[in-house]
Amino acid sequence: MLKVKHISFGYTKNKTVLENFNFTLKEGEHLCIMGESGCGKSTLLKIIYGLLDLQKGTIFWKENQVLGPKKYLVPGMDFFKYVAQDFDLMPYISVSENIKKHLSRFYPEESEKRTQELLEVIEMKAFENTKVKNLSGGQKQRVAIARALAKEPELLLLDEPFGQIDNFKKNSLRRRLFAYLKEKNIACIVATHDKNDALSFADRLIVIRHQKIIANDSPKEIYHNPKKKYIAALFDDVNEITIDGKTHLFYPHQIKIVENSDKKAIVLNAYFKGAYWLIEADFKNTTIYFNSVKPFNNKKEVALSFLDK
Numbered sequence: 001m002l003k004v005k006h007i008s009f010g011y012t013k014n015k016t017v018l019e020n021f022n023f024t025l026k027e028g029e030h031l032c033i034m035g036e037s038g039c040g041k042s043t044l045l046k047i048i049y050g051l052l053d054l055q056k057g058t059i060f061w062k063e064n065q066v067l068g069p070k071k072y073l074v075p076g077m078d079f080f081k082y083v084a085q086d087f088d089l090m091p092y093i094s095v096s097e098n099i100k101k102h103l104s105r106f107y108p109e110e111s112e113k114r115t116q117e118l119l120e121v122i123e124m125k126a127f128e129n130t131k132v133k134n135l136s137g138g139q140k141q142r143v144a145i146a147r148a149l150a151k152e153p154e155l156l157l158l159d160e161p162f163g164q165i166d167n168f169k170k171n172s173l174r175r176r177l178f179a180y181l182k183e184k185n186i187a188c189i190v191a192t193h194d195k196n197d198a199l200s201f202a203d204r205l206i207v208i209r210h211q212k213i214i215a216n217d218s219p220k221e222i223y224h225n226p227k228k229k230y231i232a233a234l235f236d237d238v239n240e241i242t243i244d245g246k247t248h249l250f251y252p253h254q255i256k257i258v259e260n261s262d263k264k265a266i267v268l269n270a271y272f273k274g275a276y277w278l279i280e281a282d283f284k285n286t287t288i289y290f291n292s293v294k295p296f297n298n299k300k301e302v303a304l305s306f307l308d309k
């Protein structure tokens, strides 16, 4: 189990990036870290891996304390693997050689079998003999993930793991990778901007804002009961609307167009989203967003109903 206790960190003395972080992670559990750009997601992963020295607090994996570069000449904990945003692959050797570099040379058959298994997980079988320098950014990202998995870490730390991968590949890769991690009981912490990483695949979600953890719960709970607009906005457009003197947060799908109601909005724009239209409208001098199966002309008045909260 990972135990992060009262940790604080800043790159300089007068600027704290993370303040008094506390959380735990069980074996095999998947945690997502979300928050706006620059809030400290990558910094947290680097601290957990042991690449930075803490100013305060402790981190333990089981009974082992995670210590930073002041303590270890080669930083980074043995039973963790960390895939950074810049991959750090060997460009002049092939995809499979990059993976094999992290497997034992003394068991070539076992090493080959494992490499093939990982090539399947990252859907890169067709590129096994291609030199890494000739791969696209998204392909390199996938090789970096396979390489990190080669030795079956106990905890995998992924920084924006699908950031450079197109939607077409991303969905199937995500399903394969997270199923593989669960199957092998590998715990995982993913720093991400992508709500799908959290909603569909994480057991738990932590949201960071202004150096603090402002939410730590199941993705379902945080999605359905966001305590702040900042949190809801990680998942979708969000409307902050006051009804009978009380302010509520509504996602676009929680506002419906109805035949009649005393809540009227004037359509400003309609954006095609494939399966539906996102309507931008003025409601009591506030711009709101809701979904509709059909578009409306600008300036059209529509009656709305808001989900009961």
Ligand SMILES: Nc1ncnc2c1ncn2[C@@H]1O[C@H](COP(=O)(O)OP(=O)(O)OP(=O)(O)O)[C@@H](O)[C@H]1O
Residues within 6 Å of the ligand: 011, 012, 017, 035, 036, 037, 038, 039, 040, 041, 042, 043, 044, 191
């Ligand atoms: N090596 C460094 N030296 C000094 N400041 C740094 C360093 N790396 C990051 N920072 C600062 O620390 C803060 C947190 O950065 P971090 O990269 O952890 O954010 P992030 O949430 O991962 O951002 P993004 O989503 O854009 O990747 C930012 O203000 C950043 O400018």
